[in-house]
Amino acid sequence: MYNTLNASVHSITSYYSLQNKYLGNFMRSLQNIQYEATRPTQQVDDRSILNNFLGVQYIFSKINRDNSQKVPANYFLDRTSRKITDVNGQSSHDQQTRRYRTNLAFPLVYFQNQVFTPQHYRQLTASQKERALAEGVLVSQKASQNLPKKNLKDVTSQVIEVPIKIVSSRGNRISSQDLIKEDTNERYQILVAPTSKDFSAKDRQELLKKLANSEIHLEVTNIKYHPFSLQEQLALEKRNNYYAQTNGFMDQNLLALRYKYFHYHILQGSPDPSYTLAFETRNGTEEIVQRKQSSTSFYQVIKNGTVNLGSFSELPSSITFTPSKLGHYDFKLKLVALPLGENSSYQKQVQAIQRHSLQNFKVTPTGFSGNITINHAGILTSSIPYSPAWQVKVDNHKQTVLKTNQAFVGVKLKPGKHRVQFSYTIPGLKAGFYLSGLGLILLAISALISLFNRRRKSV
Template sequence: MLGIIMINMAANAMYYYYPFGMDAMDGSIPYGTAEEEYQQVLADGQDYLPDRGMDPYRVGVTSQDNHVRNQFLYLDVMGLNSYLSVTNGNITDFARTIETAGFQVIQPLRNGVDDRRIANHLLGVDYIITEAENESFLPFGYEVLEELKNNQNEDYILAETPNAYPFAYAIGNALPEQAFLELNAVEREAAFVENVILEDSVFQTLPLEKSFVESPVKELDYEVMDDGSEPVSLPDSDIRIQKEHTEFTLILEEPEELIDHEWFIRFEGLDYHPLDESPWLRQSTNYRLSVTDGQQVKSIYQSDKYSFSSYFHREHMLFNMGHVAETDDIDQVQITVDRPGVYSLDDISVYALPVSAQEDERIADEKNERALDIDLFSNDRIEGNVDADANEILVTSIPFSAGWSATVNGEQRDALKTNVGFVGVSLDEGENSIELTYRTPYLLLGLALSLLGIILAFVPKKIGQN
């Protein structure tokens, strides 16, 4: 055992401090500077945020802000990003369901939810803070409010939208989760606008208006050419990439269909193997797929299968390519694969989702009219009032947890899981007085068992004394 421990210590020392062992310490920041970097991650943009009292909102970033993780906690700002142990599994389910590009199990909503407009609205992201060079990645409807500089004189921006949804609001249209999951990822995101998504068992028992979802999403035709300008036929289970940064070109047949739309490219049935695969060698299986339309570059990373904390198999990749205005000239995209290897690909889909500033404003106004009027807002208790036109659901953007309980007009109600990962509660027609309370699951039981353990610790001693 002593020999194993010594070998382990030597191996760690070589890994962290020696160039032939990756010299991991060389990538670390100097001691004592971490707090300063956390403080400056938003370039003091948090100081420009308004204090809206009982009208809470969230702050986001863009797809280019991979370095922002738990800093929002340090700054005491309501943000989306979470990392490792502070991640809620229900939020992971939500992000996986709409196939966010930056998704990882340990960081589900990182990178600004890939600049997805509706997802940011749904989560109540009123403001986005990012570096000035990332302005083109702001979701449609977010406008620059302030220009900032950090302590290294680097340019940042604070952007705002008037169309984010309120923290909690009443809604009557409901869609069962099974029907929701039959939609593609872009249609699922669009379904959140006019519906609340409920678990099938809950949907069957509540007297709600049942929704019929007519998808606004269009699927566009295209052709893919390889780097030799030869057509690529799909599905193809054996695409051999011989060199780094190999490019393909996706050409849209009717690019005018993109005008006044957000558009998305989805790769389905992805898999990767090294060119000369060997069962005896540790071979890297990570790769990065990038897409650019000439205006911005989006990329998604498939982590190595030996990466214990971040690996999962990305069978699908969905890229949000942003909003296309009438002045934009987009008819093709370049697809780049960074690593040689054998790739499988079943299909590529191109989706277009209509965008209208007037429609976004109308929807936001409707939801604000139905918003919960909050009287008390704290980490573990929320109180407020809301009027319901009929039997409806109060939808919140609070991550769901078994610790939440609810009362409506003094009557105990179950806290429901809504929109795949968030807290909701059923409402009665008319005025509803709401109390949402959080208590850590099994907290009282844990305290009781701890107390019992302390008492029992003294029992043998007393018996011995007797």
């Protein structure tokens, strides 16, 4: 049902059988709302820095599809297929594939001379951790010794919080930490940078100017949802239906109305803890989804999620927010902007990373190799998933393989010119080879003993 291996357009969707727990931990740390145990990355919610970090140079998009306008920042239209016009003249049914390209994709293997320690890294939010990928590299406390530490202020200053206010479609202001939805038709608006006595119109204009060409994230944390009981839901729907002033037969007959809602909730298994939090802008709609337990391997308890609303040349004035179910919601909500436009510090950092890529890069059947010349000590890092089965040699001397940025292979380097060789050995391969050989020897001995016994009996 969820298999996309045969999709006509390539994606960066990964499969758990091809990855490992480290990549999953990395995606959960950055609160990728598309994370699933069987598919850790998916499209990483089209987050620009994550796409750049993973080396995604091209993005394919089909028109008239959900979120087709939500293209990561700094990806420009490169090529298009021939447009197929709908035979009935409905432009919403036209078909065309568009290719977007970026010049900011990280190299597969590159050098960073500044590091983060786990102690400091844990202080960052999900958006700040994503932004930190261009600032430095996360390594263990031991590996960070004698290396320059990145100042956290350099990261936190690049992720700017935007003031917000949430109002109901009924006109009253609400709190995300005490949201009680009793009407299925009720919607909410997240007002972006609303003016107030503490935030003037002048302050708002200055903020909008500062955040032009930014990617906007909604950081949703500490999510809790408590559904109403079955009796409470039936009573609320009966009340809401009464106020709707509809005239259908089912709405006039209270007994039939109660049966209709009772039948629906029994089939749905109400009350259950599943829900959807939908956030809509002109770029499209993104959702944080808590599945039912019947989803088996796709089930997980959702407590946090960072929603990428897309890249905006100018901040949207509001965001539509719709919880899918009646009940009590409690979560913390923060809106942040990541300036990624032209002449931003991010673009300059990526260009520096590209200049420090591994040169003469070659892929072998069991690994990769290349050369690099550096003036300072630091870390050669990558976006190649880490495994204890990796081995590395620097100038033909065996070195320790590091786990960098929580999930990827790297190695510590001293200043100078180096030849680096990474090789991968399937875990247990040698042991399996020896055990198989031992098994063949024992089988041969058993066959010889059996043959000897048969000859002996025949004599």
